[in-house]
Amino acid sequence: xxxxAARLPSPGGLRGLARNETLRNRVIVAGLLLLGVAYPFFYRxxxxxxxxxxxxxxxxxxxxxxxxxxLNIVVGFAGLLDLGxxxxxxxxxxxxxxxxxxxxxxxxxxxxxxxVAVAIAxxxxxxxxxxxxxxxxxxxxxxTLGFGEIVPLVFRNLPGDITGANQGIRxxxxxxxxxxxxxxxxxxxxxxxxxxxxxxxxxxxxFSYWLCQRMRDSRLGRAWMAIREDETAAASMGINTVNTxxxxxxxxxxxxxxxxxxxxxxxxxxxxxxxxxxxxxxILVVVILxxxxxxxxxxxxAFALQYVNLTFLRWVGQYVNPPLNSVGRSTGIxxxxxxxxxxxxxxxxxxxxxxMMVVRPEGLLPTRERKAxxxxxxxxxxxxxxxxxxxxTHETALEEAGEAVTIEDLPPEDQKRDR
Amino acid sequence: xLELHDVHAYYGNIHALKGVSLTVDEGEVVTLIGSNGAxxxxxxxxxxxxxxxxxxEVRFEDGVLNAVPPHQIVSLGISQSPEGRRVFPRMTVxxxxxxxxxxxxxxxxxxxxxxxxxxxxxxxxxxxxxxxGTLSGGEQQMLAIGRALMAKPRLLLLDEPSMGLAPVLVExxxxxxxxxNQQGTTILLVEQNALMALGVAGRGYILQTxxxxxxxxxxRLRQNDDVRKAYxxx
Ligand SMILES: Nc1ncnc2c1ncn2[C@@H]1O[C@H](COP(=O)(O)OP(=O)(O)OP(=O)(O)O)[C@@H](O)[C@H]1O
Ligand SMILES: [Mg+2]
Numbered sequence: 105x106x107x108x109a110a111r112l113p114s115p116g117g118l119r120g121l122a123r124n125e126t127l128r129n130r131v132i133v134a135g136l137l138l139l140g141v142a143y144p145f146f147y148r149x150x151x152x153x154x155x156x157x158x159x160x161x162x163x164x165x166x167x168x169x170x171x172x173x174x175l176n177i178v179v180g181f182a183g184l185l186d187l188g189x190x191x192x193x194x195x196x197x198x199x200x201x202x203x204x205x206x207x208x209x210x211x212x213x214x215x216x217x218x219x220v221a222v223a224i225a226x227x228x229x230x231x232x233x234x235x236x237x238x239x240x241x242x243x244x245x246x247x248t249l250g251f252g253e254i255v256p257l258v259f260r261n262l263p264g265d266i267t268g269a270n271q272g273i274r275x276x277x278x279x280x281x282x283x284x285x286x287x288x289x290x291x292x293x294x295x296x297x298x299x300x301x302x303x304x305x306x307x308x309x310x311f312s313y314w315l316c317q318r319m320r321d322s323r324l325g326r327a328w329m330a331i332r333e334d335e336t337a338a339a340s341m342g343i344n345t346v347n348t349x350x351x352x353x354x355x356x357x358x359x360x361x362x363x364x365x366x367x368x369x370x371x372x373x374x375x376x377x378x379x380x381x382x383x384x385x386x387i388l389v390v391v392i393l394x395x396x397x398x399x400x401x402x403x404x405x406a407f408a409l410q411y412v413n414l415t416f417l418r419w420v421g422q423y424v425n426p427p428l429n430s431v432g433r434s435t436g437i438x439x440x441x442x443x444x445x446x447x448x449x450x451x452x453x454x455x456x457x458x459x460m461m462v463v464r465p466e467g468l469l470p471t472r473e474r475k476a477x478x479x480x481x482x483x484x485x486x487x488x489x490x491x492x493x494x495x496x497t498h499e500t501a502l503e504e505a506g507e508a509v510t511i512e513d514l515p516p517e518d519q520k521r522d523r
Numbered sequence: 524x525l526e527l528h529d530v531h532a533y534y535g536n537i538h539a540l541k542g543v544s545l546t547v548d549e550g551e552v553v554t555l556i557g558s559n560g561a562x563x564x565x566x567x568x569x570x571x572x573x574x575x576x577x578x579x580e581v582r583f584e585d586g587v588l589n590a591v592p593p594h595q596i597v598s599l600g601i602s603q604s605p606e607g608r609r610v611f612p613r614m615t616v617x618x619x620x621x622x623x624x625x626x627x628x629x630x631x632x633x634x635x636x637x638x639x640x641x642x643x644x645x646x647x648x649x650x651x652x653x654x655x656g657t658l659s660g661g662e663q664q665m666l667a668i669g670r671a672l673m674a675k676p677r678l679l680l681l682d683e684p685s686m687g688l689a690p691v692l693v694e695x696x697x698x699x700x701x702x703x704n705q706q707g708t709t710i711l712l713v714e715q716n717a718l719m720a721l722g723v724a725g726r727g728y729i730l731q732t733x734x735x736x737x738x739x740x741x742x743r744l745r746q747n748d749d750v751r752k753a754y755x756x757x
Contacts, residue, residue, distance in 0.1 A: 323625070326618075326621070326622065326625070327625065329611075329613075329614070330611055330614075330622050330625075333611040333612060333613055333614065334609050334611060336573065336605070336609065337605060337609040337610075337611065338622075339573060339593045339594065340571060340573065340593060340597070340602070340603050340605055340609075341597065341622045341623060341625045341626075341670075341674070342593075342594045342597030342598060342602075342625045342626035342674060343594055343625055344592065344594040345594075473613040473614075473654070474613075
């Protein structure tokens, strides 16, 4: 590549720019991760006037990011509307609970359990996908919605000695590493050690992101996008649409199971009540908010939404609730008397979503395609600028085509998809 | 090479093909002519596997295609430029072409085929980073044909490639069709523009309400009075 760039000075320059951008992205990611790792050491020193998230909030944000990445495969990549995504989350969490708790007296180590949870969630994804693949749009949404309702109900309503019924399952063994030190005879990654739990979930998030990126840029990723754009045309291209859509369901579900296995072990307890429809909707909102199909969007969307949900609204509430409550008490208006800002979180998300759809329908960090599609002429200039760059990179690719060029090497455009 | 034998196809209760039989031999350009709703696109769909014949047989080389799924039919060597182009609007021109080669990822000759398509359609090369949805109708048609070629088909199905194009562009497209054929690809060409189609094709079939009513060499079809009246404007 360096040789080609040297041979073609001016496109080489443009290519250099593109490379700088990758470098910049890497630096940003590394910086954010470093911040995440350092955060447990200094967040207590942050003055209370600043609404900083605590470690538990940060952990919730992170596993929602994993969930959003998974749903993004189904909704963003393959264009299949799934309203029952919480089902796989529940399946992952229950798998962890069954395999590492006194409930069945099985105590497998979490490091194995997590993969079992992933596999079972993926299978469930196929189970849901197989009969529903012929459905499109609204019908698919309704069936998945039903699935998302049924699964937690099954966990709740089966006899208690099978799934724990309403009481759920506890205590679930936390993930541990038998490493002795000042902290005791092992490292334990659960809510009794938030710092370590945060590190674990961040690692899972990085892994999930990497996986999604690989999938997006693979043959499979292109097949999903083709199906999303035009299923019939995709079939005529030689894409096996049935298997490709099933894989979207399976891989999306497996990330949900992944997050579920973490959450079960992290909370060391699960209840059927915690897998509500609102979780499916929240994750979908995150994906839309971030920008459908955009990986960075899914992560940033999850952090933003859960930050507002868990930290910001409560912080604002400190200042807003007391005066409103006292006004309520003196005037006898019950609504004001009992006003708690963060209990209106879903109303606020709804408003945010509506506002977003009006002012920025492509999401916070959209993919190149969606930005262009939704803003048409608005991005024409930017498109042209990108085009010069892309032509240049493409040219270089052609230059290098002396040897066998596989399709993976060919489109430098692909790598820009998320920018 | 391709043989349809008494093919019947339905959309629900609509009997769209009522016993279509036709053959295409290696190296030929064969055209299928008919007016709106005659069943031309339906015939192509039964060949590419998007629609299953309820009766009859679709044979390609030595195999029966009736139950073969569309993605396998592509790898057998049949690809299609569908009616209404159906390019992937949000993908670039280059990405669309690459989708056409979906079945042959690890193929070392892929780069050659990009070059071949760009030689046939220099316009596509100029626009390779442009999103397909923003191409003009004619450019989209070129892309649809180019994309089908990227599958390296031995049999190319073209569904109304002249639809909605200015006369100059129609000429150009038909020239290219001729070139593609000369490069060794067999072509089944569906057209309403009978004049142009009979110009490039060696033989033709006339389809009317799901039935073949006439089959002959292109020259004789051009002379035929009924054909002249119905499809050649007198
Ligand atoms: N998806 C479908 N569902 C129901 N009926 C259909 C469908 N597609 C086509 N038909 C019907 O089948 C018949 C043949 O359609 P077809 O698309 O093959 O015509 P065509 O010869 O390609 O016409 P045109 O030149 O207008 O493209 C028509 O009567 C049409 O209404
Ligand atoms: Mg048609």
